[in-house]
Amino acid sequence: xxxxxxxxxxxxxxxxxxxxxxxxxxxxxxxxxxxxxxxxxxxxxxxxxxxxxxxxxxxxxxxxxxxxxxxxxxxxxxxxxxxxxxxxxxxxxxxxxxxxxxxxxxxxxxxxxxxxxxxxxxxxxxxxxxxxxxxxxxxxxxxxxxxxxxxxxxxxxxxxxxxxxxxxxxxxxxxxxxxxxxxxxxxxxxxxxxxxxxxxxxxxxxxxxxxxxxxxxxxxxxxxxxxxxxxxxxxxxxxxxxxxxxxxxxxxxxxxxxxxxxxxxxxxxxxxxxxxxxxxxxxxxxxxxxxxxxxxxxxxxxxxxxxxxxxxxxxxxxxxxxxxxxx
Amino acid sequence: xxxxxxxxxxxxxxxxxxxxxxxxxxxxxxxxxxxxxxxxxxxxxxxxxxxxxxxxxxxxxxxxxxxxxxxxxxxxxxxxxxxxxxxxxxxxxxxxxxxxxxxxxxxxxxxxxxxxxxxxxxxxxxxxxxxxxxxxxxxxxxxxxxxxxxxxxxxxx
Ligand SMILES: Cc1cc2nc3c(=O)[nH]c(=O)nc-3n(C[C@H](O)[C@H](O)[C@H](O)COP(=O)(O)OP(=O)(O)OC[C@H]3O[C@@H](n4cnc5c(N)ncnc54)[C@H](O)[C@@H]3O)c2cc1C
Ligand code: FES
Ligand code: FES
Numbered sequence: 076x077x078x079x080x081x082x083x084x085x086x087x088x089x090x091x092x093x094x095x096x097x098x099x100x101x102x103x104x105x106x107x108x109x110x111x112x113x114x115x116x117x118x119x120x121x122x123x124x125x126x127x128x129x130x131x132x133x134x135x136x137x138x139x140x141x142x143x144x145x146x147x148x149x150x151x152x153x154x155x156x157x158x159x160x161x162x163x164x165x166x167x168x169x170x171x172x173x174x175x176x177x178x179x180x181x182x183x184x185x186x187x188x189x190x191x192x193x194x195x196x197x198x199x200x201x202x203x204x205x206x207x208x209x210x211x212x213x214x215x216x217x218x219x220x221x222x223x224x225x226x227x228x229x230x231x232x233x234x235x236x237x238x239x240x241x242x243x244x245x246x247x248x249x250x251x252x253x254x255x256x257x258x259x260x261x262x263x264x265x266x267x268x269x270x271x272x273x274x275x276x277x278x279x280x281x282x283x284x285x286x287x288x289x290x291x292x293x294x295x296x297x298x299x300x301x302x303x304x305x306x307x308x309x310x311x312x313x314x315x316x317x318x319x320x321x322x323x324x325x326x327x328x329x330x331x332x333x334x335x336x337x338x339x340x341x342x343x344x345x346x347x348x349x350x351x352x353x354x355x356x357x358x359x360x361x362x363x364x365x366x367x368x369x370x371x372x373x374x375x376x377x378x379x380x381x382x383x384x385x386x387x388x389x390x391x392x393x394x395x396x397x398x399x400x401x402x
Numbered sequence: 403x404x405x406x407x408x409x410x411x412x413x414x415x416x417x418x419x420x421x422x423x424x425x426x427x428x429x430x431x432x433x434x435x436x437x438x439x440x441x442x443x444x445x446x447x448x449x450x451x452x453x454x455x456x457x458x459x460x461x462x463x464x465x466x467x468x469x470x471x472x473x474x475x476x477x478x479x480x481x482x483x484x485x486x487x488x489x490x491x492x493x494x495x496x497x498x499x500x501x502x503x504x505x506x507x508x509x510x511x512x513x514x515x516x517x518x519x520x521x522x523x524x525x526x527x528x529x530x531x532x533x534x535x536x537x538x539x540x541x542x543x544x545x546x547x548x549x550x551x552x553x554x555x556x557x558x559x
Contacts, residue, residue, distance in 0.1 A: 081404055081421035081467050106463045109424065110444055122421065124468060150457070174534020175514065177445060179457040180464060310533035 076113050080121040084128055087285065091255050093123045095283030101125055103146060103185040106177050111190065114199050116206065126182075131287060134158070141291040145184030149239070150175065152183060163401055164300035164319045165291075168242035171304045174311050184286040186239045187250075188278060191270065192313060193233035194218070204230045204274035212274075215377075224374035224383060226341035228271030232377060234338060235267065236313050241337030242302045244345050245319035247292035254284040267342035296321040296331060299401050303394040304337070305386060314338030316387040318370075320394040322353070327399070329353045334370060334391060339383050346370035349391055358399050360392070367391035406470040410435070411479030419466050426450040426461030428469075429476055437477035437506045441536070448535030451507035452476050458514045477506035486513050488555060492548040497540070504537040511535050512549045521557045525550060 084090035094101050100119035102108050103126055111117045125131070131146040134155060141162070143152065152158065153169040173181065195201035195213040202211035214222055214232050222232040235241075248263035261279065268276045280286070300321035306312040317337035323330045332353040334346040349370035356362045367388030374384050407416045410433060417432060424443075429435040429452065441447035443462045450461035453475040480486045486509055492498070499505045515523075515531040528549050529542070537545060 076422040078420060078422055081465070083467075083470070102468075105465060105468060106445060106460065109463045109465060112422075113443065126468060127471075174448065175511065175531060176448065176451055176458045176460045176534055177463070180454075180459045310530050 077115060077120075079112070079119060081124065082121070083124045083126075087125075087128060087131075087253060087287070088255075090123050090125050090128065091253065091283055091285055093121070094285060095255065096121065097282070099123060099282065101285060103182040104148070104180040105185075106173075106181045107185060107189045114197060116190075116197070116199060125285065132182075136293065139293050141293055143183050143289040143291070145286045145288055146182045148179060149173070149181045149183065149186060150178035153178065160298075162246075162291075162297040162300060164242045164245060164297070164302045164321060164398075165239075167302040168238040168304075168319065171302065172238040183239060183289055186237055187243075187266075187286065187289070188280070189237050190277060191233040192236045193221070196233060205233065205270065208275045218379070219377040220379040222377055222380055223270070223341045224339045224371070224376060224380060224387070225336070225344050226269035226271050227375065227377075231270040231274035231341070233270050233274075233341060235270070235340060235342045235344075236338075237343070238302065238304060238314065238317065238337060240267070240343040241314075241317055241335050242319040243289065243291065244335035244343040245300065245321045245333040246294065246297070249290045250286055251288040251290060252280065252284050253287045254281070258287070260290065263343070264345065270341035294321070294323075296323045296333065299324055299398045301394050301397040301401060303390055303397060305390050316383050316390045318367075318387070318391040318394040320391065320398040322358075322395070322398050324358075324399065327357045327359075329356055329358050332366075332395075334366070334395075336370060336387060336391070339374070339387050346391070348372060353395065358395060360396065363392035363395040364388065366395055404467050404470075406467055408469050408471065409473045411475055411482070417466075421465060421467050423466045424462055425452065425454075425459075425464040425466045425469055425474070428466035429461065429474070435476050435478050437481070439503055439506055441503070446536070447504070447507075448511060449504055449507045451510040451535065453510065453514075458510055477510055480510070480513060489513060489516070489548070489552045492551045492555075493545070496544045496548040496551065498544040498548040500539040504535060504540075508532065508535050508537065508545060512545075512552070515549065516553060516556065519553065521553075523553060528553070 098120035201213040304317040334349040349366040352366040352369040439449035441449035445463040
């Protein structure tokens with residue numbers, strides 16, 4: 076690893092001003108950043124460790140809003156009884172991610188901002204528009220089984236890997252961002268940048284901006300929610316396909332639905348067509364599969380990832396039926 | 403260089419180190435605690451598992467400077483204190499190791515499971531908790547057996 080300057084932030088103000096300088100990188104748990112720096116993938120010369128800042132790890136119900144401090148640890152949040160009961164999709168997305176050692180160190184804010192696992196980005200040598208803008212995308216005629224069906228372009232076809240972000244897309248979520256200029260909130264849908272649009276950027280975050288909280292609008296749909304993750308092995312792997320579904324029900328009839336997809340898109344991906352296919356229907360297996368198919372109607376397959384269209388549709392269908400069965 | 407003060411296996415330690423040194427290298431190269439192994443150095447294999455402030459983490463994904471003011475426990479600490487003596491016996495009795503490379507990390511993670519698991523925890527729960535630790539030679543059957551044996555023995559003792 077290249078040498079770098081390290082400072083441990085003792086206040087948010089200090090962290091924001093240091094992070095505004097060039098070649099600075101924020102570190103929360105470090106489970107993504109340390110690995111990227113070892114691969115010389117960040118250009119960071121100054122690491123600002125915010126991991127010990129006080130007050131940013133709380134999870135609380137603030138009126139109609141669930142407020143998750145950006146430094147809350149994945150493992151801790153996955154154990155919160157209130158959340159398990161009322162928002163199973165959020166808890167499951169954390170439980171099914173990574174391993175205990177990683178969840179103990181990793182934060183919710185860092186999880187959102189983890190970078191793609193695309194091998195051509197991570198190997199540090201292949202042509203990659205994300206790493207070296209303009210150099211090309213090796214995945215276009217390389218191994219593309221892991222690559223995206225949505226939000227890709229001929230410049231980048233990588234997938235966004237996070238589970239927590241995918242689950243958040245099934246709720247009315249915003250991100251609280253703090254900088255020297257003050258605090259603002261942005262809609263979650265506007266927070267990540269589709270890799271296909273601009274491979275070099277992954278979020279709208281600017282130097283000096285720090286994610287301080289994740290805000291989820293409280294909803295009765297939380298109770299009828301789930302996160303289903305399909306992996307190449309039963310545990311400890313990124314999603315091949317995943318889906319979060321949150322429902323409001325009147326008996327067996329769906330009155331409101333949110334559906335999001337993971338493992339198949341270049342950012343946390345909401346599927347409005349699947350939502351429309353569910354609302355107003357008496358939910359059964361056939362309706363659920365119909366909704367799954369609707370979610371993938373616009374999918375653009377590459378050479379080796381077309382199987383995810385059917386698998387993904389079935390993942391959505393399973394999630395819809397599981398969500399219905401929760402109470 | 404940065405100066406850090408931390409507690410390792412109950413002993414206070416002060417050291418001056420480069421920020422890029424990760425915790426596993428610090429433990430191995432600076433303190434001679436070579437029970438913490440390094441396999442992949444990408445956070446994948448679990449050979450580097452140590453406790454940081456009571457919670458298991460990847461020693462290869464934590465910088466030593468991040469552990470400033472913290473408490474670290476390694477396999478040497480758990481072994482010397484006798485905390486995992488029964489688990490170690492169960493591993494040996496069930497031949498749950500061959501080359502032994504993964505074993506320190508496996509024991510750290512298994513002990514973490516045993517401390518937090520309900521007494522009626524299933525075999526599936528053991529497998530899930532150990533899934534972040536790779537073993538490339540023994541196979542997991544014997545390892546899960548050893549953890550299950552220890553779980554049952556601790557429950558009845
Ligand atoms: C082997 C392995 C398996 C994994 N499997 C999964 C999986 O199955 N599912 C999954 O979802 N994830 C998985 N992960 C990813 C893991 O969850 C992330 O590494 C972790 O959540 C990142 O959190 P962190 O706090 O460690 O972030 P850091 O490494 O500290 O930071 C990550 C990035 O976010 C930035 N950042 C962090 N916090 C903030 C903030 N508050 N404001 C602004 N910028 C910030 C950093 O600058 C950095 O660029 C896996 C990781 C590994 C190593
Ligand atoms: S060496 Fe740390 S996880 Fe493999
Ligand atoms: S005993 Fe050899 S890797 Fe597990």
